[in-house]
Amino acid sequence: MWGILNIVNLAHGALVIAGGYLTWLLYSRWHVDPFLSLPVDAVALFVIGYALQRGVINRIIRAPLLFTFLLTFGLNLILVSVLLLLFTPDYRSVTTSYSGSRLELGSIAVPYIRVASLAVAILLAAILWLILNRSRTGAAIQAVGADRDAAQLVGIDLRHAYALTFAIGAAFAGVAGGLISTFQAITPTAGDPYTLQAFAVVILGGLGRVSATVAGGLLFGLIEILGQSTPGLGSGYANAIAFAVLVVVLAFRPQGLLGRLA
Amino acid sequence: MRGTTLAGVLGLAAVLATACGTANGTNAAPSAGAPIVFGAAVSLTGAQSKEGALTKQGYDLWLDWINQRGGIVAGNVKHPVQIKYEDDQSKADLSATLVQKLITDEKAQFILGPYGSAATATDAVIAEKNGIPMVEANGAAQAIFNKGYKFTFGVLSPANKYLTGVLDMAATLSPKPTRIAMLTANDNFSVEVARAVEDYAASKGMQVVFSKQYPAAAPDVSGLVSQAKQANPDIVLNSGHLAEAIAINKAAKQLDLNAKIFAYSVGPSTPDFISALGPDANFVYDGSQWTPQVKYHPAFYLSVSDYVKAYQQKYGGSEPPDYHVAESTAACLAFQKAVENAGSLDPAKIRDALASLDVMTFFGEIKFDSRGINVYKPMVVEQIQNGVHYTVYPADVANGKPKYPTPAWSSR
Numbered sequence: 203m204w205g206i207l208n209i210v211n212l213a214h215g216a217l218v219i220a221g222g223y224l225t226w227l228l229y230s231r232w233h234v235d236p237f238l239s240l241p242v243d244a245v246a247l248f249v250i251g252y253a254l255q256r257g258v259i260n261r262i263i264r265a266p267l268l269f270t271f272l273l274t275f276g277l278n279l280i281l282v283s284v285l286l287l288l289f290t291p292d293y294r295s296v297t298t299s300y301s302g303s304r305l306e307l308g309s310i311a312v313p314y315i316r317v318a319s320l321a322v323a324i325l326l327a328a329i330l331w332l333i334l335n336r337s338r339t340g341a342a343i344q345a346v347g348a349d350r351d352a353a354q355l356v357g358i359d360l361r362h363a364y365a366l367t368f369a370i371g372a373a374f375a376g377v378a379g380g381l382i383s384t385f386q387a388i389t390p391t392a393g394d395p396y397t398l399q400a401f402a403v404v405i406l407g408g409l410g411r412v413s414a415t416v417a418g419g420l421l422f423g424l425i426e427i428l429g430q431s432t433p434g435l436g437s438g439y440a441n442a443i444a445f446a447v448l449v450v451v452l453a454f455r456p457q458g459l460l461g462r463l464a
Numbered sequence: 465m466r467g468t469t470l471a472g473v474l475g476l477a478a479v480l481a482t483a484c485g486t487a488n489g490t491n492a493a494p495s496a497g498a499p500i501v502f503g504a505a506v507s508l509t510g511a512q513s514k515e516g517a518l519t520k521q522g523y524d525l526w527l528d529w530i531n532q533r534g535g536i537v538a539g540n541v542k543h544p545v546q547i548k549y550e551d552d553q554s555k556a557d558l559s560a561t562l563v564q565k566l567i568t569d570e571k572a573q574f575i576l577g578p579y580g581s582a583a584t585a586t587d588a589v590i591a592e593k594n595g596i597p598m599v600e601a602n603g604a605a606q607a608i609f610n611k612g613y614k615f616t617f618g619v620l621s622p623a624n625k626y627l628t629g630v631l632d633m634a635a636t637l638s639p640k641p642t643r644i645a646m647l648t649a650n651d652n653f654s655v656e657v658a659r660a661v662e663d664y665a666a667s668k669g670m671q672v673v674f675s676k677q678y679p680a681a682a683p684d685v686s687g688l689v690s691q692a693k694q695a696n697p698d699i700v701l702n703s704g705h706l707a708e709a710i711a712i713n714k715a716a717k718q719l720d721l722n723a724k725i726f727a728y729s730v731g732p733s734t735p736d737f738i739s740a741l742g743p744d745a746n747f748v749y750d751g752s753q754w755t756p757q758v759k760y761h762p763a764f765y766l767s768v769s770d771y772v773k774a775y776q777q778k779y780g781g782s783e784p785p786d787y788h789v790a791e792s793t794a795a796c797l798a799f800q801k802a803v804e805n806a807g808s809l810d811p812a813k814i815r816d817a818l819a820s821l822d823v824m825t826f827f828g829e830i831k832f833d834s835r836g837i838n839v840y841k842p843m844v845v846e847q848i849q850n851g852v853h854y855t856v857y858p859a860d861v862a863n864g865k866p867k868y869p870t871p872a873w874s875s876r
Contacts, residue, residue: 282509283509286509286513291513291514291517292514292736292739293514293706293707293710293734293736293737293740294736294739294740295710295714295740295741297714297740297741297742297744301714301717301718301744302717302718302720302744302873304718304719304720311690311718311719311720313718313719315718316686316718385684385686385711385714385715385718386684386707386710386711386714387706387707387710387711387736387740389511389513389514389707391509391510391511391513391554392511392707426684426687427687441679
């Protein structure tokens with residue numbers, strides 16, 4: 203989204219939480235398995251994302267970066283407030299009958315939910331890569347990212363391409379939220395750390411390539427967990443370490459580890 | 465002749481009635497006075513909006529009750545009560561600004577505390593500066609009270625007592641658990657709770673074998689839980705908040721961390737904990753300021769069971785109020801009694817009345833030490849058994865016995 207639209211979406215975390223609530227709602231009302239509700243999250247958030255971009259963000263797409271910050275910051279506040287109204291600030295979490303079962307690999311226990319979440323994440327990254335690199339829509343999106351005026355000249359509907367990009371981003375955020383609701387407690391205001399993480403992951407990996415973002419995500423996750431485990435360091439330092447690495451990357455390799463130069 | 469006698473008798477009766485009345489000090493109904501304005505900056509949005517809402521419920525419950533009675537009587541004048549609210553958006557520094565606004569713009573005469581130790585600490589500065597008494601119910605960090613403030617009073621037991629009650633209880637159980645793993649959020653309050661456990665454990669013949677801090681509201685704690693598992697603890701303690709308590713309990717199940725006691729400082733007492741975790745919430749302990757089962761004999765206001773009924777009537781549902789609500793109501797009761805005792809609305813006089821207050825309420829004894837902190841009320845220990853909260857310690861106020869040890873996840 204950032205690479206293509208040049209928009210830093212500060213409402214990303216709120217979209218994640220919205221997906222989480224949808225999964226929780228489907229599970230608590232109709233006992234829909236959280237993994238089965240992921241496609242519903244994706245579709246619902248796709249629609250919301252499309253509408254937000256088409257109706258709101260497109261209006262300032264050519265404005266300076268600061269305006270997109272302000273706008274998405276405002277959207278974040280609105281989304282959080284709507285979630286508060288709809289779902290109250292109560293903490294929710296999806297606890298399934300299999301949520302405690304795990305895969306034993308010697309002395310290492312890996313919960314099945316985490317394994318499944320990893321599989322979903324890999325699948326989504328593959329789908330995104332396919333969309334971007336093997337479809338006409340993806341080509342159009344990439345073209346818009348490369349040069350929007352030229353893209354418009356060859357007949358690409360800019361507003362539609364922007365809205366699609368944002369919608370795909372929102373759909374992925376929604377699926378992430380659905381997964382998160384199975385191992386975390388969610389509340390409408392819990393989204394901000396995810397916005398921050400998404401931001402850091404994109405910078406670490408680099409803009410414009412799916413593989414770069416995946417690498418950035420892996421690296422960021424590993425740094426955080428290893429930071430927690432380092433003897434003598436509380437995990438209070440985990441964030442500090444992760445963001446210190448971020449600063450170093452920005453200083454020495456501003457395009458990110460695998461990113462393209464702008 | 466008869467008429468005159470009757471009139472004389474009636475007149476005498478009237479004089480007697482008046483005389484008796486004067487002797488009791490209630491010769492006339494109190495006159496109606498100007499409203500007393502309380503100000504409160506609570507978190508209605510943001511990360512602590514849940515706890516902020518509970519705080520407000522506690523204040524409003526008392527507000528209804530006192531105004532049904534026409535208000536607080538101070539020196540034979542009955543003052544109806546208003547509470548002006550501001551939303552601090554769960555930001556401690558904003559809280560202080562709002563309290564100043566409540567005092568200058570909204571003319572608040574007294575301050576009811578915000579939610580959380582961080583906000584309370586910043587509000588205490590404002591109360592002190594303005595010479596306005598503040599009674600708070602949701603900031604248990606002793607750091608607030610170690611600065612020599614004269615105008616801040618806390619009705620709740622201080623942070624250092626939150627989990628030590630669990631250790632007291634654990635010491636009575638057999639086989640006795642000895643190895644403690646401690647996961648602590650890195651805020652003031654949580655760290656204070658954890659330090660107290662570390663200092664206290666040895667006196668009960670226990671050792672802290674694992675202790676780590678994490679950033680408050682950490683999105684993922686599973687890494688810490690898997691490290692704690694390596695230490696093979698008997699007791700897993702979390703000093704943190706509701707969201708982390710839920711996440712830790714989930715991770716413990718997923719990673720098969722089996723301890724004899726799981727106890728979390730904040731979280732298990734709320735209905736959210738049980739609804740989010742279902743049967744996995746069973747066997748979890750928490751230290752609580754108050755439970756709906758405690759047996760206290762209040763000197764005024766409602767009994768414990770009437771309080772629970774009043775809460776359910778006002779807010780609907782069958783859930784009893786949790787301790788955040790009760791302690792918030794208790795803050796109002798402290799003010800009410802102090803105003804009555806002072807017989808005046810003068811802030812300095814009410815401050816002195818608060819300092820010398822000693823009264824039993826449905827929440828327990830309210831009495832402040834020289835720092836303004838209520839060290840006289842004990843903490844109780846609760847356990848969730850079959851989806852219901854039972855008070856299990858201390859035995860004299862308990863309505864259940866601890867189910868111990870907690871069965872392994874695989875055999876539940």
